[in-house]
Amino acid sequence: MLETIKIATADLEVGMFVSALDRPWLETPFMIQGFRIENRTQIARLQEFCHYVFVDTRQSKQAPEKVKRKGTVSHKRAPVTHIFHDRHLETYGDQTAFSEERPRAEEALDLLISDLCEIFEDVGRGGKINIIHLRKSVEPLIGSISRNPDACLWVARLKQHDHYSYEHALSSAIWAVALGREVGFARQDLRSLAMGGMLMDIGKLRVDPELLRAQRPLTAKESAHVQDHVSHGLKIIEESGIINPDIINMVAHHHERHDGSGYPLGTKGDRIPAVARIAAIVDTYGALTSNREYAAAISPSHAIRVLYDARDTDFQAELVEAFIRAIGVYPAGSLVELSSGEVGVVVAEYRTRRLHPKILVLLDSHKQQLATPMPRELQEQSDRAARPPVNIVRSLEPGAYGIDLARIERPDVHVTA
Incomplete structure (x- = not known):
């Protein structure tokens, strides 16, 4: 846990690490991941926007005692990595330039779209998910996003599929891997995120398509039928012999919400599996930025604002902020x-x-x-x-x-x- 000190901007000094503001990051020009103050110009800029900030004593160049003298000890703030303390986490950097990675990203997505359509069609006919085929198909995607997420995000925005289910499954996988990369997931965990993202709505293949396409408010009974896609999805997962707990948790809990307002169980907070909290964010973002039968797509930055405003109600704040760091306020394709x-x-x-x-x-x-x-x-x-x-x-x-x-x-x- 990181100790943060609340300090008036008038008392800031060079070397302090600013980890939080007295207002939303998105209303300022500062980096949401925090930053170390390198000069007096940055202090003056902070004073333009904030009355006080929170300084992380561990990442500041000054001694913690000196920082404490400037302010008061505030809340204990857990880094996003603390949510996944039971996993091996890594640090990623961009390994390739956008222009170099773009053709690789396009090839990876072409392969995945083809295989994804085949898998969905098989399940739609009552068949099972070929998990070995799917695992192999996601490898190029994971490799591309690991090297440089921007190229894959760009290509994905251009590949508009005329079937919303396919497009949503693909985009959910991409956003989930991008967020997992930001957190530091190892490659095998990124693979699980990708497959869970693609499969979390697979149960909709067993829901009346007329209800999914309805352009009117659904009745309570109809809404219950649509929500049954979660149990249908779990059934398909079980029939296919999939035992990966991350995939199962993403399918089972991607509609749960941080404040307990979701479904099917109304689970809240830390009781929601961490990968399912990721799934909830990417599922919502993907839906908001795609054209659906009953709603037009909104801009990526507008969708980012929707997620940001729902921190600590629908979604865990630390994961929302990690997602924004992963894809940016203006993601590729905006x-x-x-x-x-x-x-x-x-x-x-x-x-x-x-x-x-x-x-x-x-x-x-x-x-x-x-x-x-x-x-x-x-x-x-x-x-x-x-x-x-x-x-x-x-x-x-x-x-x-x-x-x-x-x-x-x-x-x-x-x-x-």
Whole structure:
């Protein structure tokens, strides 16, 4: 457990590690994972946004006693890794550039989509899940996300499948592995997350499709039938001989909520298996950012805000924040409008620069399509004497200005890091 000290921003010093703010991280330009103060400019910036912050004594360069003299001992805050204290955790770094990893990610997803459709069709006909086939199919996906998540997130946004169940299963697997990578899951655990993400809604294949496609409020009886997809999924898992506890827990508990308001058991807090808490987040995010029969997709950044606002009610706060670190506020594939008036799509977002991602500009300042999309890297600093900095001013809903991401030529982006 980490000891944090509540300190007024007027008393901050260089070397202190800021682990929490007096306001939501997403309302500030600071990195959600926390940061060590390196200069007085950062202190002045913190004073613009906050009255006080929380300083982690263990990660500060100053002695804990000196930090304590500046403030008061506050809450004991557990790092996200503490949730998975019983697992072997690793540290990942980007091993490949976006342009190098993109073709590998595309190949991995093409293989997985093909195999996933085959598996779903077999189960839909009353067959069993070929777990050996599935385990083999997810390996290239895990390898790609482990090396560089941005490439896989980008390609996945372009591969829109006309069957929501397939698309949701694929995206859930991707988001789950990305979050697992952020936490530090070992490869075998990432594999379990991927398979659990793909299979957690498999029981919907045994639910009346008319209910799943309904564009009206369901009756209580109809809602109960839809919720039965959890028990149907567990039955399919059992019939297929799957005994992996992570997969079973993701299927059984992905609709439970942190405050006990979920189903089927109303389990709450730490009583929900940790991998199922991950499943709940990625299931919700995937649903919000996909077109469904009864609801249009919202922008990735809007979905991030929905998750963030549901911290400690629907979802565990530490895992929500880890998810945001894993995919960014503007994940690859997000449509955004820039302060210049131009419109582009986020291609890659180094997770230490969440507000300044790499952009592929699609429309000029008059919202006219460019003959050739133009790569651009948003800079945190710029020469103000030469020109003002260009920043993201808002995210756009999917399909804004008639933009179809699936029609965009695959970019080989070579902007510098």
